[in-house]
Amino acid sequence: MFNGKMKAVTFSYDDGTVQDKRLLDIFNKYGLKATFNLNSELLGKKRNITVDGVDICHDKIEPQDIRHIYEGHEIASHTLTHPRLPDISDDGEVIRQVETDRLRLSELAGYEVVGFAYPCGGKNCDSRVSKLIRENTGIKYCRTIISNHGFERQENLYEFNPTVHHHREWDKMYELAEKFIKLSPDTPSVFYIWGHSFEFDIRNDWERFEDFCRMISGRSDIYYGTNKDVLL
Numbered sequence: 001m002f003n004g005k006m007k008a009v010t011f012s013y014d015d016g017t018v019q020d021k022r023l024l025d026i027f028n029k030y031g032l033k034a035t036f037n038l039n040s041e042l043l044g045k046k047r048n049i050t051v052d053g054v055d056i057c058h059d060k061i062e063p064q065d066i067r068h069i070y071e072g073h074e075i076a077s078h079t080l081t082h083p084r085l086p087d088i089s090d091d092g093e094v095i096r097q098v099e100t101d102r103l104r105l106s107e108l109a110g111y112e113v114v115g116f117a118y119p120c121g122g123k124n125c126d127s128r129v130s131k132l133i134r135e136n137t138g139i140k141y142c143r144t145i146i147s148n149h150g151f152e153r154q155e156n157l158y159e160f161n162p163t164v165h166h167h168r169e170w171d172k173m174y175e176l177a178e179k180f181i182k183l184s185p186d187t188p189s190v191f192y193i194w195g196h197s198f199e200f201d202i203r204n205d206w207e208r209f210e211d212f213c214r215m216i217s218g219r220s221d222i223y224y225g226t227n228k229d230v231l232l
Contacts (some may be wrong), residue, residue, distance in 0.1 A: 001232060002223035006185050007151075009222055010035070010230045011142055012194040014117055014175075016043060018059045019197035020144055021069060026210050028072070030217035036070055036228035037078035037117035040104040045059065055203050074226035076115030077102045077139065081121040085129045092134040094129055096205075115227050117194075121145065130158040135152040141231045143194065143221050151180060151189035157231060162192040166209065167199040177216050190230055191216075 002008040011027070013020060020036055027034055043063040048055050060176040061069060079085070086225035088094050090190040098116060106113045116139045118125040125144055135141050141157040147169060164173045173193065180191045200206050217224070 001188055002225065005221055005223040006187070007180065007183065007189050007191070007222045008230045009191045009216055009224050010193075010227050011182075012117060012192065012227055013039065014119070014196050015039070015058070015082075016061045016066070016078075016196070016226075017099065017196070017198045018057065018061060018076070019181075019201060020061060021026070022206065023197040024069065024073065026206075026213055029210075030213045031231065032213055032217055032225060033073055033224050033226045035076050035115055035117075037076045037115070038066065038101075039078050039082050039103055039119070040101045040108070041079060041175040043078040043084065049198075051199065051202050056198050056201050058198055059202050063108055066105075067110055074115060074228050075105055075109040075113055076117060077105055077113055078117050078132045078229065079119050080104075082119040084122070084124050086123060086126045093204070094192040095136045098133055098139060102138055114136065114138060115143075115232070116141065118145065125159060127159075130156075137192065140184055143227070146196075149176060151183070151185070151191055153188050153190060160231065163190070164193055164196045166193055166195040166212075167202070167205075168216075170205075170208075174212065177212065181216070181219065192227075192230075 016038035043060050046059040049058045080101045102113045102115050143160050146161045149206045
């Protein structure tokens with residue numbers, strides 16, 4: 001159970017871009033909690049990327065600002081430099097990418113970082129990588145990018161599949177939210193939404209997402225927590 005409740009909502013956002021600040025304003029407005037997965041070697045880097053044919057700012061939060069910006073939420077690891085870990089044959093480099101990032105972020109955050117999100121698209125995790133992380137780092141849970149469209153608790157926290165991705169699955173996200181709100185489960189149930197805050201700039205979906213946050217928030221039978229709060 002989650003503070004005596006059978007249902008929990010949590011969010012997870014990757015890359016630590018400057019759009020996180022606007023997203024955090026929305027989360028704080030509605031009493032929602034999220035985890036933000038950062039690449040410590042890329043903090044402060046500035047560049048634009050093209051997504052769905054749209055030029056998008058992908059500037060990263062400055063390292064000295066993350067403690068203040070993410071206050072009240074959770075900072076988690078996303079590797080040092082965002083490589084696809086299964087493509088790295090050197091086990092030691094996989095461990096370094098994760099554990100060194102975790103330690104650097106722990107110092108910046110002012111508390112021990114224990115969460116992780118696998119970077120890159122496609123096949124971005126496998127049993128070798130998850131075993132390396134479980135046995136050689138201080139990470140306690142790892143999020144994949146595979147939507148399960150369900151709410152059940154999962155046994156394997158090192159290959160944890162989220163419920164839904166906000167940008168690619170808008171309609172499904174709303175459908176699942178309505179189902180979750182009506183749910184009266186006998187076992188603990190988790191609605192886990194993930195994405196990247198810069199994706200809201202592609203179609204200017206900020207108001208649409210705020211509507212979603214308004215809908216899912218403020219319910220007495222739902223616990224709102226970070227990934228760590230909910231999963232651990």
